[in-house]
């Protein structure tokens with residue numbers, strides 16, 4: 001089957017793309033609103049794309065009423081944001097925080113999360129998250145009225161106790177159990193990890 005995207009309705013493209021490119025990592029982005037309400041929401045059009053400079057991308061569409069997502073509004077206003085990484089223990093809160101709340105209501109309050117001051121940006125990090133990446137906007141790219149991508153420079157990583165080994169700086173497989181997004185309300189764990197035989201190309205860490 002060949003599916004030429006230009007011939008497909010936008011919703012069909014979306015369904016195909018988010019169903020095929022799985023599991024996707026989830027940026028659980030936290031920000032303060034202009035009026036001091038702590039906001040957080042998950043975004044799975046997300047990844048890290050570079051270590052020098054250290055960069056991540058997050059891509060936003062519109063709220064159901066066509067308005068700009070509150071997260072993007074807060075990022076545009078301040079030029080900063082925090083990407084928190086959800087794991088099995090915080091999965092329910094992450095999913096619930098995707099609700100389209102009015103700007104005056106906090107997803108932190110609704111889901112029982114704790115806003116903790118970040119170190120290098122003015123927004124809060126999620127206290128319960130496995131790790132948080134404090135980011136400054138490197139640039140924004142608008143792809144038309146519906147889509148906008150933010151490239152963030154990662155300034156600081158905060159990791160929950162036990163997630164990063166202080167000596168080797170390796171990530172603990174036992175203590176970090178990230179989840180990935182599949183489609184709709186479906187997610188995957190990373191419980192079945194495996195090695196493949198053979199050598200790695202130069203530059204890939206063993």
Ligand SMILES: Cc1cc2nc3c(=O)[nH]c(=O)nc-3n(C[C@H](O)[C@H](O)[C@H](O)COP(=O)(O)O)c2cc1C
Nearest residue numbers: 041042043044045059060061069070071098099100
């Ligand atoms: C797991 C998950 C991933 C999501 N990924 C995205 C995404 O990549 N881009 C986007 O614009 N919305 C995404 N959403 C929807 C937003 O989380 C949702 O619109 C949220 O209400 C935005 O909140 P805000 O207006 O407070 O920023 C996702 C939702 C879920 C549950």
